[in-house]
Amino acid sequence: MTWHLVLTVDRKAPLPLTVQVRNSLRALIEDRTLWPGTRLPSTRQLAADLEVSRSVVVDAYEQLSAEGYLETRPGSGTTVSSRAHAEAGASTLVARDPEPVPETMWDLRTGTSNVVDFPRQEWVRCVAAVMNSAGRQELGYSAPAGVPLTRRVLTGYLGRVRGVRGRPEDLMITAGFAQGLALICAVLLGRGHTELGVEDPGHPGEREFITSAGLRPVGIPVDDDGLRVDLLERSGVRAVLVTPGNQFPTGVRLAQARRERLIAWAREVGGYVIEDDFDSTFLHRADRLPSLQSMAPDHVVYAGSASKALAPALRLGWLAAPSELMASIEGVRAGWDIGCSGLEQLAFTRFVDTGGFDRHQRALRSEFHRRRQVLRQHAETCLPGSRLLGRDSGLQGYLELPAHTDEHALVRAARRRHVLVRGGHFYTLGPTPRPPALVISYATANATALARGLLALGHAYQETSG
Numbered sequence: 252m253t254w255h256l257v258l259t260v261d262r263k264a265p266l267p268l269t270v271q272v273r274n275s276l277r278a279l280i281e282d283r284t285l286w287p288g289t290r291l292p293s294t295r296q297l298a299a300d301l302e303v304s305r306s307v308v309v310d311a312y313e314q315l316s317a318e319g320y321l322e323t324r325p326g327s328g329t330t331v332s333s334r335a336h337a338e339a340g341a342s343t344l345v346a347r348d349p350e351p352v353p354e355t356m357w358d359l360r361t362g363t364s365n366v367v368d369f370p371r372q373e374w375v376r377c378v379a380a381v382m383n384s385a386g387r388q389e390l391g392y393s394a395p396a397g398v399p400l401t402r403r404v405l406t407g408y409l410g411r412v413r414g415v416r417g418r419p420e421d422l423m424i425t426a427g428f429a430q431g432l433a434l435i436c437a438v439l440l441g442r443g444h445t446e447l448g449v450e451d452p453g454h455p456g457e458r459e460f461i462t463s464a465g466l467r468p469v470g471i472p473v474d475d476d477g478l479r480v481d482l483l484e485r486s487g488v489r490a491v492l493v494t495p496g497n498q499f500p501t502g503v504r505l506a507q508a509r510r511e512r513l514i515a516w517a518r519e520v521g522g523y524v525i526e527d528d529f530d531s532t533f534l535h536r537a538d539r540l541p542s543l544q545s546m547a548p549d550h551v552v553y554a555g556s557a558s559k560a561l562a563p564a565l566r567l568g569w570l571a572a573p574s575e576l577m578a579s580i581e582g583v584r585a586g587w588d589i590g591c592s593g594l595e596q597l598a599f600t601r602f603v604d605t606g607g608f609d610r611h612q613r614a615l616r617s618e619f620h621r622r623r624q625v626l627r628q629h630a631e632t633c634l635p636g637s638r639l640l641g642r643d644s645g646l647q648g649y650l651e652l653p654a655h656t657d658e659h660a661l662v663r664a665a666r667r668r669h670v671l672v673r674g675g676h677f678y679t680l681g682p683t684p685r686p687p688a689l690v691i692s693y694a695t696a697n698a699t700a701l702a703r704g705l706l707a708l709g710h711a712y713q714e715t716s717g
C-alpha cells in the first residue's frame with residue numbers, strides 16, 4: 252500500500268537528513284497537520300519518495316517512537332500515536348463534557364434516531380443499482396434544487412403519505428432539515444423579517460440556528476392542544492416554525508380548530524407557517540392528520556427529513572414551498588452550494604420507489620409503539636404522579652412530574668445511575684412556567700433496555716423525592 256506524506260528535505264541545509272525528517276514530522280504532529288491514528292508510509296517508501304537512504308527514515312521513526320509521537324505495530328505499519336497530542340503537551344480540540352460521562356448504559360436523550368435497525372442490505376442494493384446504471388449525467392452535477400427524478404418520486408410519495416400538494420418544481424432537496432431552515436431564515440431576513448415564532452417548549456438547537464441566521468426566535472407557548480395560536484396572533488411575528496403532527500418535544504398534536512386558526516392567521520398577516528414534519532411517519536394511522544401544508548400550500552412551507560426516518564448521516568431533507576417563495580429560496584441557495592449528493596438522492600429515490608421506505612417506516616412505527624407502551628407502563632410504577640403527554644406515537648415521551656419535583660436534581664441523580672436524560676427545562680425558552688418534566692427518548696434503547704433504564708430512573712426519582 253502506498254501512503255503519501257507531505258514532507259520534504261533540503262539537501263543544502265546544514266542539518267543532517269535524519270534530523271530534518273524527525274523535526275519536520277514532529278512539527279506536523281504538534282501543529283495537528285497529522286492526527287493520531289494517521290498512517291505513515293513505510294520507511295522503505297518514504298526513503299524512496301525523499302530519495303534518501305532507508306536508515307535516515309528508520310532513525311527518525313525510531314526516535315519519534317521513543318518520544319511517544321509514533322506507534323509501530325507488526326502488520327499495521329507506523330501510525331501517529333493516539334497519545335501524540337498529550338505527549339506534545341497540547342489540549343484536545345474536542346470540547347470535553349464538564350462532568351465526566353459515566354460509561355453510559357442508557358441514553359434516553361433526544362436527538363438520535365433508531366439507526367441500529369437501518370435497512371443496510373436494502374440500502375446497499377439501492378446504492379449498487381444506482382452505481383451500476385449511473386452514466387455521465389448521474390455522475391455529473393445535478394440541478395442544485397435536486398435530481399429531477401428524486402423530486403418527482405418524492406413529490407408523489409409526500410402526496411400519497413402526507414397529502415402534500417405541489418409540483419416537483421416546488422420541492423427542493425436539502426442537506427437535512429437544518430439546511431432547509433437556514434435557507435428559509437435567509438429568505439425571511441431578506442424580506443424584512445426580524446423574528447421567527449417558535450414553539451415553547453421546542454428544539455433548542457433550532458433556536459440557536461435561527462439566531463445564527465440573524466432572526467430572533469420568539470417563543471409561543473404550547474399546551475395540550477399544541478401551539479397557542481391566540482398568543483401567536485398577539486406576538487407580532489409574521490412567520491412561525493411548528494411541528495403540528497407531533498409537537499417536539501411534548502408529542503401533542505395541533506388540534507383541528509387551531510390548525511384552521513393558524514392558517515387563517517397566516518393568510519391575514521400575509522405570513523408563513525413552516526411545518527417541520529420530521530417524524531410524522533411514526534404516528535399511528537388514527538393519530539395522523541394530513542400535513543398542514545395540504546390545507547394552504549400558499550402559506551405553508553412543508554419540510555421533511557430522512558434523519559429520523561432512516562439516518563441523520565444521510566443529510567437528506569426536503570422542502571415544499573409556495574412557488575414565489577421557492578424562487579427566492581433557490582436564489583439564496585445558488586450562493587451557498589451546488590446541491591446535495593446526486594448519487595445519494597438516487598439511492599433514496601430507488602428506496603422509496605421500490606417500497607423499502609414505506610416498509611421501513613412501518614417497522615419502525617410498530618417498534619416505537621412497543622417502546623411507548625413500555626414507557627407508559629413503567630412511568631406509572633417508577634415515576635408515580637407523572638403524566639405522559641401526547642398521543643401514543645413518535646419517538647419520545649414528555650413526562651410531566653409533580654410540582655414539588657426538583658427536575659435538575661433528578662437529572663443529575665439519573666446521570667449518577669448511568670441514565671442520560673434531559674429535563675423539560677432544556678427545551679423551554681420563555682418565562683411561562685411549566686411543571687417539572689423529563690423528556691425520554693426511546694429512539695435508541697430497545698424495549699428491554701428502556702425498561703431497565705426506567706427502573707434506574709425510578710430509583711433516582713425516589714432518591715430525589717424523599
Ligand SMILES: Cc1ncc(COP(=O)(O)O)c(C=O)c1O
Nearest residue numbers: 427428429454499529556558568
Ligand atoms: C424537531 C426536529 N426537526 C427536524 C429534525 C431533523 O433535522 P435534520 O434533517 O437536519 O437532521 C430533527 C432531528 O433531530 C428534529 O429533532
